[in-house]
Amino acid sequence: MALLPIIYAPDPRLKIKCRPVETVDQSVRDLTRDMLETMYAAPGIGLSAPQIGDTRRILVCDVTREGEDRQPIQLVNPEIVWSSDELYLAEEGCLSLPDHFAEIERPSEVRIRYLDQQGESQEMSADGLLAACVQHEMDHLEGILFVDYLSPLKRNIILRKMKKLKRQKEAA
Ligand code: NI
Secondary structure (H helix, E strand, O other): OOOOOOOOOOOHHHOOOOEOOOOOOHHHHHHHHHHHHHHHHOOOOEEEHHHHOOOEOEEEEOOOOOOOOOOOEEEEEEEEEEEOOOEEEEEEOOOOOOOOOEEEEEEOEEEEEEEOOOOOEEEEEEEHHHHHHHHHHHHHHOOOOHHHHOOHHHHHHHHHHHHHHHHHHHHO
């Protein structure tokens, strides 16, 4: 088990389109487990492979509240096969943009096809917070961050603050 360093925006590694996993092998299972551990430790409700510097299409999430039993979700090569016309507005944050939040509107319900940890094709439905979380993490696999949905003005304010934070961390 290992905690992985999380990449902060802006960073070119967060802007790449990730590649499909060909075989769900032990390296995929190890990475997925480490991603979950890193997400829980952060703490966060979702994490995608590019945020820890990997370019494979893998994401994890768990939207259960503190004190509830954990319900880890591990998706390899996730694809949205259906999404509702109805939209849901939720405040989103991101482990790559700590302390920044914005309201983002997305389909309120989605159906997702993915490979499980044995490499079997599965489908799941998600709504509400889980749907928002999975769509947010799937965006990461395309190199899209939640700030990309904001006006250039709002996005630049956040990214400028992030650059300053990164400079402070490097200097420390
Ligand atoms: Ni994120």
